[in-house]
Amino acid sequence: MNKLRLGIIGNGYLGEIIAGAWRDGLLPEYELVGIVGRTKEKTDALTKEMGCSSCAGIDDLLELKPDYIAEAASGDSVRDMAEKILANGCNLIVLSIGAFADKEFYEKVKATAVKHNTKVYIASGAVGGFDVLRTVSLMGEATAGIETRKGPESLMYTPLFEEHLMTDEESTMVFDGNAIEAIGLLPTKVNVAVASSLATVGPDKTRVNIHSVPGMIGDDHKITAEIEGVKAVVDIYSSTSAIAGWSVVAVLQNIVSPIVF
Numbered sequence: 001m002n003k004l005r006l007g008i009i010g011n012g013y014l015g016e017i018i019a020g021a022w023r024d025g026l027l028p029e030y031e032l033v034g035i036v037g038r039t040k041e042k043t044d045a046l047t048k049e050m051g052c053s054s055c056a057g058i059d060d061l062l063e064l065k066p067d068y069i070a071e072a073a074s075g076d077s078v079r080d081m082a083e084k085i086l087a088n089g090c091n092l093i094v095l096s097i098g099a100f101a102d103k104e105f106y107e108k109v110k111a112t113a114v115k116h117n118t119k120v121y122i123a124s125g126a127v128g129g130f131d132v133l134r135t136v137s138l139m140g141e142a143t144a145g146i147e148t149r150k151g152p153e154s155l156m157y158t159p160l161f162e163e164h165l166m167t168d169e170e171s172t173m174v175f176d177g178n179a180i181e182a183i184g185l186l187p188t189k190v191n192v193a194v195a196s197s198l199a200t201v202g203p204d205k206t207r208v209n210i211h212s213v214p215g216m217i218g219d220d221h222k223i224t225a226e227i228e229g230v231k232a233v234v235d236i237y238s239s240t241s242a243i244a245g246w247s248v249v250a251v252l253q254n255i256v257s258p259i260v261f
């Protein structure tokens, strides 16, 4: 049987996890054909290890005729490449889901996928439970929100950081708004909020709270979707963001599995 052709955008922490899972035999139905990165030396080193092509840009990768591309790069890469990928007959698995907080862009991506009979897979990333969150949101007029807890160090170099957070002994709520506002302030750190909002009531209606927790290592995300009589709470703690890379491996396994979770 011909293998499905897989490409990856991103040669960083999560891209390496996906490529490593392929190298370690967890995705035997796929052939890893190429990886796109920005820094040539990094991409060359990773692709040499994997035995696939080093691609300078999306056009190079699309020439290799991938069936699936997994994105683990940045919101800008999704904004720049998603429509081109889908229009070339290739499916896309996305981690930088924050790009879809822009409704106009999200609708254009959906229309492109429909037109070219391709699909976008929203990886569960550092959270999950989108199946149950979507189900509850279908059943009635839901309310949905996500409460994120992080250590103050991980807020450094963001507009939410204040020096006192480093010496505070109590938790502080540093953000209260919706998912559009949250990703606007923290473009690389709250993809989970946008993903959860797309699974429920939308980025404008999903309430996002972020708490700085003294001494905390890693992140905890507690997502709630609720209608009268039904309440779903999905709470995921992770000491690193590795789970997000593994969630792409899980999507790729689901695509070829006779049993789909």
Ligand SMILES: NC(=O)C1=CN([C@@H]2O[C@H](COP(=O)(O)OP(=O)(O)OC[C@H]3O[C@@H](n4cnc5c(N)ncnc54)[C@H](OP(=O)(O)O)[C@@H]3O)[C@@H](O)[C@H]2O)C=CC1
Binding pocket: 009, 010, 011, 012, 013, 014, 015, 036, 037, 038, 039, 040, 042, 072, 073, 074, 075, 076, 077, 095, 096, 097, 123, 124, 125, 126, 127, 187, 188, 189, 191, 192, 195, 241, 244
């Ligand atoms: N959905 C979720 O739950 C989560 C999503 N994420 C998102 O996943 C993405 C990857 O995260 P992570 O691996 O930790 O980040 P890293 O910074 O470790 O890696 C990202 C890599 O992508 C490359 N890159 C960035 N922009 C482009 C581009 N336009 N074209 C090609 N390559 C590009 C960078 O290359 P170079 O080094 O050469 O600049 C870098 O190597 C981020 O956008 C992050 O916000 C992260 C965690 C959880």
Ligand SMILES: O=C([O-])CC(=O)C(=O)O
Binding pocket: 125, 126, 188, 189, 190, 191, 192, 193, 219, 240, 241, 244
């Ligand atoms: O890793 C996390 O906990 C969340 C994250 O970076 C994101 O949503 O982009």
